[in-house]
Amino acid sequence: MQQQLMGRMVQMGLGAELIYAFIIIISSLMIYFGTKELYELTKYKGIKYFREAFLLFAIAFFFRSFIKSIMILFGLSRPHDFQLLGIVSLFIFLYTITLAMFYLLYSIMWKKWRKSPKIIYLFHILAILIAILSLITGNITIILLVNILLLILILSITYIAHKNPRKKGQSIHLIYVLLSLFLILNVIDILIPNFLQLYQLMIYLLSIGIFLLIFYKVLKKSGSD
Amino acid sequence: MKKRSKFEIMKDILQTVQNNPDIKTTPLLRKSNLSTLRFKQYYEDLLKKELIKETENKGKFVNLTEKGFRFLDKYKTILNFIDEFDL
Numbered sequence: 403m404q405q406q407l408m409g410r411m412v413q414m415g416l417g418a419e420l421i422y423a424f425i426i427i428i429s430s431l432m433i434y435f436g437t438k439e440l441y442e443l444t445k446y447k448g449i450k451y452f453r454e455a456f457l458l459f460a461i462a463f464f465f466r467s468f469i470k471s472i473m474i475l476f477g478l479s480r481p482h483d484f485q486l487l488g489i490v491s492l493f494i495f496l497y498t499i500t501l502a503m504f505y506l507l508y509s510i511m512w513k514k515w516r517k518s519p520k521i522i523y524l525f526h527i528l529a530i531l532i533a534i535l536s537l538i539t540g541n542i543t544i545i546l547l548v549n550i551l552l553l554i555l556i557l558s559i560t561y562i563a564h565k566n567p568r569k570k571g572q573s574i575h576l577i578y579v580l581l582s583l584f585l586i587l588n589v590i591d592i593l594i595p596n597f598l599q600l601y602q603l604m605i606y607l608l609s610i611g612i613f614l615l616i617f618y619k620v621l622k623k624s625g626s627d
Numbered sequence: 628m629k630k631r632s633k634f635e636i637m638k639d640i641l642q643t644v645q646n647n648p649d650i651k652t653t654p655l656l657r658k659s660n661l662s663t664l665r666f667k668q669y670y671e672d673l674l675k676k677e678l679i680k681e682t683e684n685k686g687k688f689v690n691l692t693e694k695g696f697r698f699l700d701k702y703k704t705i706l707n708f709i710d711e712f713d714l
Contacts, residue, residue: 439701442694443698446714449708449709620712
């Protein structure tokens, strides 16, 4: 009886994880492919980094769902416990999700940073460092600190973009801030599994809501089918 | 007179080519209201992006490519998209 109940809970948990990842991956890929024509016509740098950010989100959530599924199926408490495959998947997840957030920032800031185009390499290095640091340290405080610092960095850059008087009142900056916040909560959820367990469903629903909102905006503004 | 954005200048040049098929570069430069240097930059950029094409037939003639027509068709959508996402 107890075993049956456990089996059903595993099934439900796995199902929820897969549905969650599926919605985010599909909406991200549709944003990427939906903006293909606009990019091909213009070769505009802002559009390039915007759509690449969503391609990276799709990759990140694919690996996230893989890690989560393995953890649920094998009853693991940490992704590290799944040997090399777990560690590699976790590294790809952390690297791509951090880089995606940086790409999104770069898409709104590239004009201001035009004089220093090498900043994009700095983002790659930072994403690798954050991924490695989060991987090798099992310390909850360090993981939280790294993610809080990342959020502060994103908030500051978005605030600078928002300060532009011509762009005041633009809701997209607020959406990006919320997106970054929920992505960081997704990262914490993987690295410290029990930390946000109580709020997991809420985080999932709000994350889906934000992705669908951006997807809707893209669909409306890009004129794609 | 308000300064034209990069996309506006691109659109203006493409529209001139659309309205004057087989236009030569000198009248195109005149109609674009740009300095020779700026026109050259835009012209080469449009060629590189495959929005216009040159044909040689006792002189150099300029025409829109399929992509060029699509750019003009999507011009407002492109601007709205860039503005909406602050790109």
